Amino acid sequence: MKKTIALFLVCMMLLCFCACSGQNADNGQPDTTQVPTGSAVDPNYDPVNNDKTLKVLAIGNSFSNDTTHFLEDVAKAEGFEKIAIGNLYISGCTLQTHAQNAAGNLPAYKFYMNYDGEWKTIEGCTLDYALKNQDWDIITMQQGSTYSGKPESYEPYLTQLIEYVNKNKTNPNARLAWNMTWAYQKDFEKDMFSMYVYDQEIMYHSILNTVQSKVMSHKEISYIMPCGTAIQNARTSYVGDTLTRDGYHMSELGRVITSYTWLATFLNEPLTEINFTHVSDTLILTEQDKAMILEAVNNAIKTPFAVTNSTYTG
Numbered sequence: 001m002k003k004t005i006a007l008f009l010v011c012m013m014l015l016c017f018c019a020c021s022g023q024n025a026d027n028g029q030p031d032t033t034q035v036p037t038g039s040a041v042d043p044n045y046d047p048v049n050n051d052k053t054l055k056v057l058a059i060g061n062s063f064s065n066d067t068t069h070f071l072e073d074v075a076k077a078e079g080f081e082k083i084a085i086g087n088l089y090i091s092g093c094t095l096q097t098h099a100q101n102a103a104g105n106l107p108a109y110k111f112y113m114n115y116d117g118e119w120k121t122i123e124g125c126t127l128d129y130a131l132k133n134q135d136w137d138i139i140t141m142q143q144g145s146t147y148s149g150k151p152e153s154y155e156p157y158l159t160q161l162i163e164y165v166n167k168n169k170t171n172p173n174a175r176l177a178w179n180m181t182w183a184y185q186k187d188f189e190k191d192m193f194s195m196y197v198y199d200q201e202i203m204y205h206s207i208l209n210t211v212q213s214k215v216m217s218h219k220e221i222s223y224i225m226p227c228g229t230a231i232q233n234a235r236t237s238y239v240g241d242t243l244t245r246d247g248y249h250m251s252e253l254g255r256v257i258t259s260y261t262w263l264a265t266f267l268n269e270p271l272t273e274i275n276f277t278h279v280s281d282t283l284i285l286t287e288q289d290k291a292m293i294l295e296a297v298n299n300a301i302k303t304p305f306a307v308t309n310s311t312y313t314g
Contacts (some may be wrong), residue, residue, distance in 0.1 A: 013091050037280035045049040050078070056134040057086040057272045059127065059161070061093040063145050063181045065112070067227055070279065072114045074259040077276040085114040094144035095157035102127045102164040104156070124128035128168055133170035138223070138266060142179035145248060146192040149206025154214040162220050177223035177265070178215045180207060180304070182231040182258075188247030200241075204232055208305045225265045227258040233296040237310035238288075260297045270298045288312060 032245040054075050055177050056062040068087050069187075075083050088109045090097065101108050111125035113133070131139075141161060146190065183203035184193050196203035213220060231250075234257055235241050243254035251260060256279055264271050274290035292312040299308035 040258075046211050053137070054082075055084040055134050055137045055265075056079045057088070057130060057134065057138070058140045058142075058179070059098055059103055059130075059165070060140070060142050060179065061089060061144055062091055062249060064140070064142060064179060065089060066255050067262055068112075068114075069178055069227070069255045070090065070259040070276070071252075071262060072117060073279075074256070074263055074276050076117075076261060078271075079162050079277060083115070084134050084136075086130055086133060086136070087112040088125065088127060092144050092146070094147055095141070095154060095161060097144075098127070098141075099157040099160040099164070102161060124288040127164070131165065131168045136169065136170065136174050138175050138177050138224065139165055139169060139227070140177040140179050140262075141165075141221075142181060143210075145181050145184075146195060147197065148181050149203055149210050151210045151214050154210065158218065161214060162218060166220065175222040176220055177225060178211065178221050179262075180211050180215075180224055180228050182228040182250075182254075183207065184242050184248045185244045188244075190247065193247075204228060204307075212305065223265050224304060225258075225262050226300040227261045229307065230257050230261040230296050230300035230303050232307045233299050233310060234292060236307065237292045237312045239292070242274070252279055253289070256283075256285070257293055257296060260293060262295050264301050270301060 021094075055070070056071065058068050060067075064087050068085050072083050072085050088111055090109055097108075100106070105126050107124040107126050109125045109127070109130070111122045111130050111133075113120050113122070132235055141158070142148075143154065149215075165176065181201045186200045188198070193203070196206060211224065215224065231243055231254060234243060236253075239253065243251050243257070245251045256276065260271065260274065260276075272296055274285070274294050277285050277290075279285060292310060295310060296310065302308075
């Protein structure tokens with residue numbers, strides 16, 4: 001029986017790979033006839049509105065890698081039983097590039113999938129393929145981090161992307177969400193930070209203002225995940241400005257905070273506890289860590305557009 005199940009899973013993965021990366025030998029264009037119109041993972045997920053099921057697709061970049069990295073672990077720790085996480089990745093991808101990829105049906109993405117507790121990767125995927133991979137409950141979007149606080153970079157691309165997603169999603173009840181990302185670490189020295197004169201506060205407030213003016217005006221977007229504020233809240237705690245691994249991508253602790261911010265947003269209520277403990281061989285959360293995360297996330301959900309100083313400073 002185990003051999004039969006294993007063989008079935010291998011076959012499914014091969015089908016996914018062929019469907020996503022297959023090329024037409026005559027013209028080098030993707031052969032879209034190979035892309036399935038239904039779920040390529042598990043057709044037996046419970047329907048929408050089952051509170052034990054979470055199916056989330058992120059249309060993003062390396063910052064969506066960070067925010068989804070521990071999302072399956074966090075959701076499972078907090079009682080979800082059937083979880084599917086998808087992440088469409090291009091490094092530094094902007095709304096403009098996402099909109100262009102959608103319009104041209106371009107196989108430009110790495111598609112990271114987690115539907116059984118383990119991440120798998122398919123190269124050369126289109127946005128259309130990912131949208132049809134599951135009847136997603138939630139589909140998230142975000143701007144490239146460098147331009148996240150630049151309002152002139154959002155339109156008409158956000159409108160075009162929203163229209164494409166709503167037209168092509170397979171679950172008519174799927175809700176759209178926005179990942180409000182974080183400001184860079186204060187000592188970050190790369191040129192991309194010069195757009196904010198190397199000032200974390202300026203970048204943070206630019207992101208807030210842009211989300212309020214350019215994203216919240218779209219009534220099609222149901223959720224704003226205030227990851228940038230949760231991180232800024234946590235930076236006022238004993239951990240300080242140490243939540244990135246390279247000045248802009250999240251550390252393991254930062255990834256846990258942003259994953260819990262997503263979950264709390266989807267639940268639409270304050271978290272009561274943090275049950276995820278063993279993050280990795282190098283990070284096991286202490287009770288103080290959990291209390292700090294709980295406070296940072298809940299305050300971000302309550303007050304998403306302003307910093308709330310942590311009480312865990314020592």
